Structures are given as C-alpha cells and as structure tokens.
Amino acid sequence: MSRIIGIDLGTTNSCAAVVEGLDQKVKLIPYKGGEYTIPSIYAVDDKGNELVGHEAKRQWQLNPKNTIYGSKRLMGKSYDPDTVRRIHDYFFYEVHEATGTDEVMVGIADKRLALPQVASKILQKIQGVASDYLQAPIDRAVVTVPAYFNDRQRQAVKEAGAIVGLNILRIINEPTAAALAFGVGRGMSTETIAIFDLGGGTFDMSIIEIRDRVFEVIATGGDIFLGGVDFDNRLIDWVLESFETHHPGVDLRSDPIAMQRIKDLAERSKIDLTQRKECAFNIPFITMTPDGLPLDIDLKLTREILEGRTADLVGRTIDTCRRVCADADIDPKSLDHVLLVGGMTRMPAVQAAVTGFFGQPPSKQVNPDEAVAIGAAMFAYSLEDDSNLRVQLLDVIPMAIGIANASGQLHEIFERNEAVPNLKRLTFTTSVNNQKDLQMRIYQGDDEHVASNNELLGEFTFSGIRLAEAGTVKVEVEFNLSQDGILSMSAHDKDTGAEMEKSVALGVRKYE
Numbered sequence: 001m002s003r004i005i006g007i008d009l010g011t012t013n014s015c016a017a018v019v020e021g022l023d024q025k026v027k028l029i030p031y032k033g034g035e036y037t038i039p040s041i042y043a044v045d046d047k048g049n050e051l052v053g054h055e056a057k058r059q060w061q062l063n064p065k066n067t068i069y070g071s072k073r074l075m076g077k078s079y080d081p082d083t084v085r086r087i088h089d090y091f092f093y094e095v096h097e098a099t100g101t102d103e104v105m106v107g108i109a110d111k112r113l114a115l116p117q118v119a120s121k122i123l124q125k126i127q128g129v130a131s132d133y134l135q136a137p138i139d140r141a142v143v144t145v146p147a148y149f150n151d152r153q154r155q156a157v158k159e160a161g162a163i164v165g166l167n168i169l170r171i172i173n174e175p176t177a178a179a180l181a182f183g184v185g186r187g188m189s190t191e192t193i194a195i196f197d198l199g200g201g202t203f204d205m206s207i208i209e210i211r212d213r214v215f216e217v218i219a220t221g222g223d224i225f226l227g228g229v230d231f232d233n234r235l236i237d238w239v240l241e242s243f244e245t246h247h248p249g250v251d252l253r254s255d256p257i258a259m260q261r262i263k264d265l266a267e268r269s270k271i272d273l274t275q276r277k278e279c280a281f282n283i284p285f286i287t288m289t290p291d292g293l294p295l296d297i298d299l300k301l302t303r304e305i306l307e308g309r310t311a312d313l314v315g316r317t318i319d320t321c322r323r324v325c326a327d328a329d330i331d332p333k334s335l336d337h338v339l340l341v342g343g344m345t346r347m348p349a350v351q352a353a354v355t356g357f358f359g360q361p362p363s364k365q366v367n368p369d370e371a372v373a374i375g376a377a378m379f380a381y382s383l384e385d386d387s388n389l390r391v392q393l394l395d396v397i398p399m400a401i402g403i404a405n406a407s408g409q410l411h412e413i414f415e416r417n418e419a420v421p422n423l424k425r426l427t428f429t430t431s432v433n434n435q436k437d438l439q440m441r442i443y444q445g446d447d448e449h450v451a452s453n454n455e456l457l458g459e460f461t462f463s464g465i466r467l468a469e470a471g472t473v474k475v476e477v478e479f480n481l482s483q484d485g486i487l488s489m490s491a492h493d494k495d496t497g498a499e500m501e502k503s504v505a506l507g508v509r510k511y512e
C-alpha cells in the first residue's frame, strides 16, 4: 500500500511531506523547480485552462477575477455579508451565497464552486506531485487545519479530500503538528511549550505539554481572520492613501489589475522589510488620467510605516496569547520554549512582541514554513501498520459547542479547551402530548451567551418519538466529538432504547 502523506493546506502556501525510505526519515515533497511549498492559488485562464500553485500565481496580476487566493478563510463559513465584504475589499473573485444552503460559493470563469471544490484543486495538485515523487498513487493523507477551525470548517476540509479520492484519515491542528516536528525524539523530560503560528491567513496559539511521545494541548486560541494578508492589506491602504494625496480623485480601488499589482508589491515589500529598514515602492503606469496621461506609483516605504500600520494586528496576537495562558493557568514567562511557525513570524516586530510577552527569545529549532507539514507526515507515519513511531496527541476543541435554548441563549455542551475525543449525553423530556420529534440548533463559537452570534453547525431533528403524554418520554441525545474535532449525534428513547431517526435542515451537514 502506498504511504500516507502529511499535508499543510495553508491559506497562502501549501506544503507536503512523507516519511519514507530505508532510513524512515521525513522528506518534504518537492515541486517542479525544487521548491517545497506551492502557493495555495487556483486560477482559470482565458483559454479555460486550470492553473494551480506557481502557475496560478504567475498570472494573477493579469487575471485577478479568475484567480482564487486566500479562500481558506471562507472554507466552511456560512455566507454572511460582513465576511464577504472583508474578502471583497482586497480580492477580486466573485463570492455568492449557494442556493438552498447557507454556504459560500466563489465565481470563476462562469462557474460557481463551493469552497471544498477549490481546496480540492490544491489537494489534487499535491496528490499528483506526491504520486510522481513516490512513484505510487496517493489516496490517504493527514491534513492540518488551524486549531481555531470549527466543526464545519473541518468537515469542509474532509469533503475537499473526498472530491479527489483522497481519504483524510485524520485532521490535526497546525500548532499541534508543529509541536510534533519539534518534540519527537527530545527524550523523556516533560516540557511545556507555546506555539505561535502566524501564517498567511490565520493566527493560532497553543500551549502544549510534551511528555516523551505524548503531546497534550492544554489550551488553544486564535483568529481565522488574522494573518499575512491583513498586513498586506494595511500596506495597500497606505499606498492608496499616499497615491490619493498626489492624485486626488483618481480611484485605483475600482481597477482590479492595478489593485493586484499593488497587492503583489505590497507583499514583496513587507517581506523585504524583514531584512531592510526601507525600500522603494514603485509601479510604473498604474493608471491613466482622464486625458490619457500615464500615472506611476513612486513612494518610499519604511519599516517604521509598516510597523505603525500593523501594530494593532501584532497587538491582537499578544491579546490571544494572554487569554490562552490564562485559560491554561500558566505564567507566560515560565514556558520552556516558544516556537514560531508561519511566514509572518519572520517580521521583526512580531518577534519582538513575542520575546517581550514570553520573556525569552523564540526557539530557532523548527523551520516556520515546513514544521507543520513535517509534523503531519510524522503523524501520518505513526498511523502506518509498519510504523515504529508511536505518538499520542491529546487535543482540545477551540470554541464551545452548544444548543440554542428557547430564549436564544447558548446552552454549552462542550466548553472551549475541552479534550477531544469526547462524549456527552443530555436527556430531553417531551413537552407536549404526543410529541413526535425533537429539534435542536447546534452552534459553535466564542459567544457564550447569544447562540446566533456563533456559527450554526446545523438544525437537527430527531423523529420517531413514541406517542405519549407530555413529560413521559425521555430522549437521550449523545453528542460525540471525534478526535478531529467533528461532532456527530444520535438519540434514543431512554426507556425502550429505540433509536430516533435524525435529519438535518438547512443543508449544512450534507456530508455527514
């Protein structure tokens, strides 16, 4: 049987690795050109050709409307105007609400794709490259997700795999995977570490205790709308404001090609400013005046400007760290190591903030771009029959899961940071005579009070309740949280044991 590979499906870059060969070492899977990461970008060119990765990135300046980038942020999200606006300020592909469900769809080349379909294009590319590299078809993988992904977002990733025949055996959290890359083989002593993962789209922070081969997550927190693209967007705003002062009334926002060129240079300049204190920000012929004269962008950008424009974003990462340390009941200064993961952690201001908060410089022992894929590959290897690596991951759910009660409040079933896997049982009693079914809306999120401020996981109906007087039938509902952080439910009559039939309204659980 072919190997199980580990995949880090990132917002901006994806990376895959595998344990193989006689030496059973972790190897990163190289793409054409020898690179170990590919941009998580899917595009369709004007001839209808599908492009993934570097090829898609190469043409994005000219084809911004049909280039889908950063879409991991929409995976498993219900359509809500606020999210769509946040995407639309800086991305040029179309975003729609699906008919019949509350899912988001993206428009590309006259087609509409659900987000798992977009992710499946990237997974398929990785699968193809891995198959060529290993000279065997690849149909099983361990895929990482942000620790802060909820149940629906995790389901969406599984669905993406299923679309291309890739069985995602396990979903593991990105910081937990990075901890594995760091911690396997470190010996018997117990160490408590923090993983600070600031990638292209998301921020995660976990505190993990490592005891030999046991990795126990104590607490986790994060934000799926905080990452490198937000830093880029702040630079884009600075560029547009500076341009506007020189050329009042010339609106670049409505020109997708101009915006894409600015975006491209904004990201490159942000990266440059890791090494340098200033750089030129020049784009010739960005647009024309109404009387046909070409206009250029010709600015000087400094590290100080970048830091000034993004200080609040860095501040938000530290706020999360503070909350996670409080949840874990741990003094941030007492941790044994702090690991940095994700490309954005190369920014000096991020490193300085982390060093200040934890009172120690971060460890340089893992590669921030590769640690997650390496950890996923190690975990994948631990699932192989012939593996001599045994690891135990004890993870938690990042946000509470609960039921909306009659007054719209959230009745928590699982609290945030509760261990997975997990099982809870609740007993409900019929409230009217001859009640036939029991309905419940399940939510997951940070708002402990108002249920509907959280993500709706589904509206479930259990039917087939035995006909009887109100208050006599007791229905026991089991809430089963898998190791992947995905909820499944069943219900039975507590007295007779008869199973109830379950159905899901709102269509959000079609893959259950």
Ligand SMILES: Nc1ncnc2c1ncn2[C@@H]1O[C@H](COP(=O)(O)OP(=O)(O)OP(=O)(O)O)[C@@H](O)[C@H]1O
Binding pocket: 009, 010, 011, 012, 013, 014, 040, 072, 198, 199, 200, 201, 202, 203, 227, 228, 229, 267, 270, 271, 272, 274, 341, 342, 343, 344, 345, 346, 347, 368, 369
């Ligand atoms: N030297 C650098 N300085 C600043 N930022 C950098 C540097 N190198 C890469 N980045 C930024 O890091 C981000 C990409 O990081 P990474 O590849 O870890 O993200 P990802 O895994 O795709 O995203 P996520 O984990 O959020 O899903 C991009 O925004 C990129 O601009």
Ligand SMILES: [Mg+2]
Binding pocket: 008, 010, 011, 174, 199, 200, 342, 372
């Ligand atoms: Mg990442």
